[in-house]
Amino acid sequence: MVNLSGNFALFKATIKSQMAYKTDYAISLVFGIIRPLILLAVWGTIYIGTGLSTIGGLTLASTAAYFFLAIPVTMSTNEDVVEIMQGDIQQGAIASSLVKPMSYPLGVICRSLGGVSLNVVLLALPLMLLSIAVFHLALTPSMVLLFVVELIIGSAFLHIVNFIIATLSIQLTNVYGMMITMWDITTLLSGATIPLNFFPAAVQHVLLLLPFSMVCYMPVMTLLGMVSEAQVLSGIAITLAGTALLAVAAYFWWRHVAKMMGSAGG
Amino acid sequence: MDHVIDVKNVSKKFKAYENKGSGLFSFRRKSYLKRALNGVSLTIDKGETVALLGKNGSGKSTLIKIMCGILFPTSGSVRVLGLDPWEQRISLSRRIGVVLGAHGQLYWDLPAIDTFELMRKVYGIPKSDYQGRLDYYLDLLELRDVYKRQVRTLSLGEQMKCNFVASILHNPELVILDEPTIGVDLPSKQALRTAILESRKENGTTFLLTTHIVEDITMADRILALDKGNVIFDGSKRKLETLFGNKKVVELEFSETPDYDKYVELGKITKVEGNYLRMEADPKVLTSARFTRLLSKGNIIDYRVGEQDLSGILMRLYKVRGAKAPRGEGHG
Ligand SMILES: Nc1ncnc2c1ncn2[C@@H]1O[C@H](COP(=O)(O)OP(=O)(O)OP(=O)(O)O)[C@@H](O)[C@H]1O
Ligand SMILES: [Mg+2]
Numbered sequence: 001m002v003n004l005s006g007n008f009a010l011f012k013a014t015i016k017s018q019m020a021y022k023t024d025y026a027i028s029l030v031f032g033i034i035r036p037l038i039l040l041a042v043w044g045t046i047y048i049g050t051g052l053s054t055i056g057g058l059t060l061a062s063t064a065a066y067f068f069l070a071i072p073v074t075m076s077t078n079e080d081v082v083e084i085m086q087g088d089i090q091q092g093a094i095a096s097s098l099v100k101p102m103s104y105p106l107g108v109i110c111r112s113l114g115g116v117s118l119n120v121v122l123l124a125l126p127l128m129l130l131s132i133a134v135f136h137l138a139l140t141p142s143m144v145l146l147f148v149v150e151l152i153i154g155s156a157f158l159h160i161v162n163f164i165i166a167t168l169s170i171q172l173t174n175v176y177g178m179m180i181t182m183w184d185i186t187t188l189l190s191g192a193t194i195p196l197n198f199f200p201a202a203v204q205h206v207l208l209l210l211p212f213s214m215v216c217y218m219p220v221m222t223l224l225g226m227v228s229e230a231q232v233l234s235g236i237a238i239t240l241a242g243t244a245l246l247a248v249a250a251y252f253w254w255r256h257v258a259k260m261m262g263s264a265g266g
Numbered sequence: 267m268d269h270v271i272d273v274k275n276v277s278k279k280f281k282a283y284e285n286k287g288s289g290l291f292s293f294r295r296k297s298y299l300k301r302a303l304n305g306v307s308l309t310i311d312k313g314e315t316v317a318l319l320g321k322n323g324s325g326k327s328t329l330i331k332i333m334c335g336i337l338f339p340t341s342g343s344v345r346v347l348g349l350d351p352w353e354q355r356i357s358l359s360r361r362i363g364v365v366l367g368a369h370g371q372l373y374w375d376l377p378a379i380d381t382f383e384l385m386r387k388v389y390g391i392p393k394s395d396y397q398g399r400l401d402y403y404l405d406l407l408e409l410r411d412v413y414k415r416q417v418r419t420l421s422l423g424e425q426m427k428c429n430f431v432a433s434i435l436h437n438p439e440l441v442i443l444d445e446p447t448i449g450v451d452l453p454s455k456q457a458l459r460t461a462i463l464e465s466r467k468e469n470g471t472t473f474l475l476t477t478h479i480v481e482d483i484t485m486a487d488r489i490l491a492l493d494k495g496n497v498i499f500d501g502s503k504r505k506l507e508t509l510f511g512n513k514k515v516v517e518l519e520f521s522e523t524p525d526y527d528k529y530v531e532l533g534k535i536t537k538v539e540g541n542y543l544r545m546e547a548d549p550k551v552l553t554s555a556r557f558t559r560l561l562s563k564g565n566i567i568d569y570r571v572g573e574q575d576l577s578g579i580l581m582r583l584y585k586v587r588g589a590k591a592p593r594g595e596g597h598g
Contacts, residue, residue: 003356006387013373013376016376017373018375021375093371095336096366098334098336098359099334099366101360261337261338
């Protein structure tokens with residue numbers, strides 16, 4: 001039996017507690033504007049230097065729009081699972097969580113979703129609306145619907161992947177190296193810093209078959225109207241299957257590591 | 267009737283690492299199995315208040331975590347309220363309240379009341395019950411001025427008290443407290459004890475607590491002592507006193523410096539200061555003719571007989587019964 005009201009209360013308490021860091025959000029908002037400008041400066045130089053009008057089918061203007069959307073999209077699919085679990089283990093709070101009538105993994109995901117919701121409302125949504133206005137994007141209701149579904153599934157996938165990564169921190173003392181590597185891999189494979197179009201055709205083909213593309217590339221291209229519905233639907237199917245598979249693996253993996261766990265002293 | 271806690275032959279080994287060498291670049295580590303519990307068996311019945319004692323590292327917290335389903339025992343069997351803590355952790359946690367030292371469940375950036383409200387939802391406590399209990403504990407532990415302030419601004423003792431309240435609001439049948447009184451001031455320690463005693467009387471709640479504080483032990487009906495993962499004592503405080511503290515403390519004050527040598531044969535002199543003498547003596551000595559003779563002859567102006575204090579008794583328990591260290595098992 002899932003403790004629904006308990007998990008929902010946990011979700012709300014996390015949001016309330018995160019609100020103590022309002023100023024951090026203001027800073028992140030500024031970064032959300034500066035980061036795409038930097039990426040644009042890099043790729044703009046390449047466009048101008050090579051004299052190409054399109055790279056991988058993207059004009060400089062659509063590349064600009066891509067980066068301004070990629071930042072809020074990754075802000076929405078991002079998660080805090082590793083930080084939450086690492087903190088719980090280091091401070092010994094995991095033991096206190098385990099004496100509550102709730103599933104620990106589910107609780108972690110609810111806490112992460114609390115943070116994600118704030119990111120979406122305070123950062124991603126304003127930045128997306130800004131980009132949509134600046135780049136005059138013509139959105140249809142079906143595009144928006146697909147986009148939202150993509151975000152949810154992309155986020156679910158990342159949560160599960162990072163839950164597995166975080167459980168490794170029970171066995172490794174330093175998970176930060178792994179965390180950063182994972183972050184880099186996600187950034188690369190999801191197209192957050194390099195649109196997948198820029199890769200050679202063969203590589204691009206493989207990357208599109210991976211669920212990571214649902215974390216950034218696919219939702220952004222959906223808003224830009226540059227992928228077909230068929231492509232989006234097959235991407236969603238792949239990600240859903242991958243997520244389900246990983247969720248089953250994560251369930252058994254958690255049952256295994258929990259037994260090995262030393263928990264924190266005291 | 268079934269026992270509230272039934273632990274049979276439980277062992278727990280941790281994989282631990284030891285650094286070889288202490289240099290900055292010595293990364294070679296040796297892994298070995300650290301035995302934290304070594305075949306522990308015990309039972310606790312409904313309504314009992316049991317103090318779990320033992321030196322640092324004796325295995326108290328490990329045993330408690332196994333009872334709560336946080337740790338998986340290497341071998342042996344555990345039943346708490348008829349449930350298997352590992353397999354039925356969630357069902358069990360609805361019925362028990364656990365305070366694990368200073369490791370907070372409180373939201374650091376929010377006032378404690380938010381954590382209390384969270385617990386109301388997590389345990390599904392009816393609103394009226396919740397309000398009544400909350401009011402009771404806020405008054406008892408003097409938390410009225412505290413519970414609406416951000417937890418990070420509270421003192422250690424205030425945090426501990428809020429932590430205690432958050433763990434007990436759902437009115438559990440069994441309460442397990444791992445060092446609940448760290449950093450708590452004397453009046454509040456007393457209040458915590460009152461809360462425990464009242465809950466025991468009103469609801470028949472069973473309590474198991476670990477502590478290093480002698481006064482906490484006085485409210486226990488029974489004492490369990492661990493040493494190096496073995497149970498070295500299980501019985502009442504009375505039994506502990508008769509086994510390990512069967513001496514009376516005799517204090518004498520003289521009008522002039524006496525001949526202390528005469529007293530050496532009566533017992534162990536523990537303090538001499540001017541005309542004051544304190545000794546530990548066998549109760550039999552106190553009724554002996556020799557002693558009464560000394561009393562009447564010696565120029566004694568004051569005379570007191572008391573019990574040995576509990577910390578002395580515990581020191582002796584650890585020394586006399588202290589288990590031999592189990593050998594670590596090399597592991598590559
Ligand atoms: N995760 C772990 N890995 C390795 N060894 C551990 C681990 N947890 C505990 N131990 C060891 O097991 C032994 C028992 O620890 P435990 O925390 O149960 O002691 P304790 O009786 O609660 O001590 P204290 O009074 O200091 O709280 C100690 O020697 C400790 O170092
Ligand atoms: Mg301990």
